[in-house]
Amino acid sequence: MSKDTVLIPKTLTSGSGAAAILAAGIGAFLVAILAIAADKFPSVRSLMIFYKPTGPLSGVTTCALIGWLVAWAILEGLWRRRSVALGWVNAIAFVLLLLSLLLTFPPIADLL
Amino acid sequence: MEITARGLWTMIHGMGFGALYLLACSGALAQIYRCCAPGATAAGRRGQRFLGAYLVVMAVLAWLTVFTGAYVIYPWYRALPPAGTSNLADFPQRLLMSNPATIGWHSIGMEWKEYLAWLVPISITMAAAVCLRYGPSLRNFPQLRRAVLGFIWVSLLAALIAGFFGAMLVMHAPVEGGAAIRLMQGEMP
Numbered sequence: 661m662s663k664d665t666v667l668i669p670k671t672l673t674s675g676s677g678a679a680a681i682l683a684a685g686i687g688a689f690l691v692a693i694l695a696i697a698a699d700k701f702p703s704v705r706s707l708m709i710f711y712k713p714t715g716p717l718s719g720v721t722t723c724a725l726i727g728w729l730v731a732w733a734i735l736e737g738l739w740r741r742r743s744v745a746l747g748w749v750n751a752i753a754f755v756l757l758l759l760s761l762l763l764t765f766p767p768i769a770d771l772l
Numbered sequence: 773m774e775i776t777a778r779g780l781w782t783m784i785h786g787m788g789f790g791a792l793y794l795l796a797c798s799g800a801l802a803q804i805y806r807c808c809a810p811g812a813t814a815a816g817r818r819g820q821r822f823l824g825a826y827l828v829v830m831a832v833l834a835w836l837t838v839f840t841g842a843y844v845i846y847p848w849y850r851a852l853p854p855a856g857t858s859n860l861a862d863f864p865q866r867l868l869m870s871n872p873a874t875i876g877w878h879s880i881g882m883e884w885k886e887y888l889a890w891l892v893p894i895s896i897t898m899a900a901a902v903c904l905r906y907g908p909s910l911r912n913f914p915q916l917r918r919a920v921l922g923f924i925w926v927s928l929l930a931a932l933i934a935g936f937f938g939a940m941l942v943m944h945a946p947v948e949g950g951a952a953i954r955l956m957q958g959e960m961p
Binding site: 672674676677678681683684687688691692693694711713714715717718720721724725728735746747749750754757758760761764765766767 | 805807838842846849850852875879880883884886887888890891893895897898900901906907913916918919920922923926929930
């Protein structure tokens with residue numbers, strides 16, 4: 661065996677990585693969606709004020725982080741021992757990430 | 773040479789945690805390419821363990837940046853002045869909004885930065901977790917590696933945008949106030 665060969669442990673599948681990647685995309689997208697909701701709807705805005713000095717930013721980011729971690733835990737539980745089609749997972753995660761980049765940009769968010 | 777307590781916190785947030793994160797990004801990208809590129813040496817792959825620790829440090833920096841920004845500096849930035857206040861120097865958001873030439877730094881710059889910045893710790897935490905989980909085996913999962921690289925590139929872009937607007941906001945309406953901290957005593961001419 662060549663010294664450059666890397667052995668892959670039998671238990672190591674692409675599932676854990678796919679779960680982390682897709683969850684990150686979901687978490688990023690949640691930040692954008694909740695930010696827009698807090699901006700558009702006064703009821704959501706007041707609901708998102710977890711810490712008054714920081715305003716709705718506190719609730720938006722806390723909820724997005726909780727959503728991200730919950731999604732990660734669920735996907736990890738589902739995919740840990742499976743090999744997942746990474747092409748699709750990567751594509752969805754990047755679309756979500758790029759959408760969150762665009763949707764957090766105020767001139768674009770204001771169009772919605 | 774004096775600096776206010778709020779100015780010091782702003783410096784720790786931007787020039788400390790934030791700038792360190794930006795500097796660290798290029799190292800992380802170079803190390804991933806070095807460890808995982810076809811034909812990478814065994815020594816390069818051993819660097820994968822170092823890369824995992826390096827990304828964890830970056831994730832800690834990113835979290836410290838967003839939490840100090842959101843929970844220490846932002847409340848000072850968005851504080852409302854008492855009725856009748858004419859000098860808005862201690863109320864940066866209101867100062868920016870009081871002038872048509874500077875309102876965009878708040879309505880576009882700060883309003884983008886305050887949410888966009890959170891994509892950075894989410895992305896880099898994912899990258900650190902994947903690198904730690906897979907170690908040298910990451911080389912054998914090229915699509916995973918590409919995703920990690922992509923997220924780090926996007927985190928770099930988001931951090932650059934947030935850093936740029938942070939610098940511009942400090943330039944146009946610095947967060948100042950609190951106790952004065954004397955750094956050094958100068959000499960009178």
